[in-house]
Amino acid sequence: MATTTLAPGLTFLWAPILLISISSAACASSILGTYPAIFVFGDSLSDTGNGVLSGSSSALRTTQFPYGETFPGFPAWRYSDGRVQVDLLASHLGLPFLNPYLNSSADFRGGVNYAVAGATALNVSLLHSLGVNTSSDLSLDVQISWHLDAQARAESSDGNIAAFTEGLYVIQIGGDDYTHSYCAKYSPSFVISTLMPLVIQKIRNAVETLLSSGAKNFLFISITPVGCSAAMLTNVDGNRDAYGCLEELNYASYLHGVRIQEEMASLRVLYPDVSFLYMDLFGAYDYIFKHKEMFGFSEDLKACCGAGDEYPYNYNSDDVCNVESVSVCSSPSEYILWDGVHFTDSFNLQIFNQTFITGSFIDTSHAFQ
Ligand SMILES: *[C@@H]1O[C@H](CO)[C@@H](O)[C@H](O)[C@H]1NC(C)=O
């Protein structure tokens, strides 16, 4: 960027003018490489190994084939046959794939991934008090406390402090609060009226904590239309829409994104010097899903890897995709769903293209171009 050629004392003075010229001229100037690190808070859609390292038995399957068969070609502790969104984002920003926080010997120069499969935004104690089972105790509060520890350690040694203030803070969480609640027979209307405000408040609190420890760049990612997941279609009753998805669950998923955007609007007013970006994963998913042939997908609701064709969506919660699965599709690139809950490498690539690359489902649209 041009600022690097300025004398250090001038950098700050010139920065606002530079920003104005970028936004008004819609110039192609690249912001790539301006984030020295990424910090990710989330669930299995972002997990790159914390689930396994935390000792979760359900995460063990990600250490076995066919997980990772498409990329990198062997199991990589991710819930996919390939890459997850934060892998694609890290590469796009010129950073290495993010190591999971729980690998204490890893190199964290490009940032830290705190996401854990099964993690909820809400404290598990609260969910348990409602009779909602969870598959991980490592909720958003815990992930934030990990981060504060990591930052304190960096500050007390000669760690890279700038990474913590200049880095990009990615938050994608909430889907598991909702899906676990549906499995406990809570209705979408209960989720919308009672749980969602708590989830949103929890995310807001997390942002406030990160802001007070110096974070300046945030990226919120909405949740997926969980009513189209094989797991929900198998385990939850409800009205089906024209595409065969659970209508009310998808409406709740959609509303979560609306609420996040409302928080973001208020944060932008309160903190005008902080960058708040929004990736509309729900919108991009909906678009690709409804034009699936255009993107090379033939299967939208059926898992590529699962328990067998006697299950309508090739999904059975007691026998989720694993090394012994009787049914693994031969071309995962034609499937949206990898194991009935998570996505294929090719779907993740298409989502990435429709958001970060083309700018279609990103606010601000040019943020990553
Ligand atoms: C942790 O990270 C190191 C360095 O990248 C790597 O060699 C090692 O395999 C990782 N260990 C685990 C258990 O993930």
Ligand SMILES: *[C@@H]1O[C@H](CO)[C@@H](O)[C@H](O)[C@H]1NC(C)=O
């Ligand atoms: C759970 O929530 C309470 C109040 O919101 C908080 O004080 C506590 O630290 C949380 N527990 C964990 C394990 O994060």
Ligand SMILES: *[C@@H]1O[C@H](CO)[C@@H](O)[C@H](O)[C@H]1NC(C)=O
């Ligand atoms: C929660 O877990 C307990 C213990 O495994 C089980 O008995 C119960 O049926 C589960 N509840 C739901 C809603 O899945």
Ligand SMILES: *[C@@H]1O[C@H](CO)[C@@H](O)[C@H](O)[C@H]1NC(C)=O
């Ligand atoms: C990304 O999306 C654009 C617009 O839909 C399309 O033209 C382009 O071919 C896509 N790129 C890839 C790699 O799929």
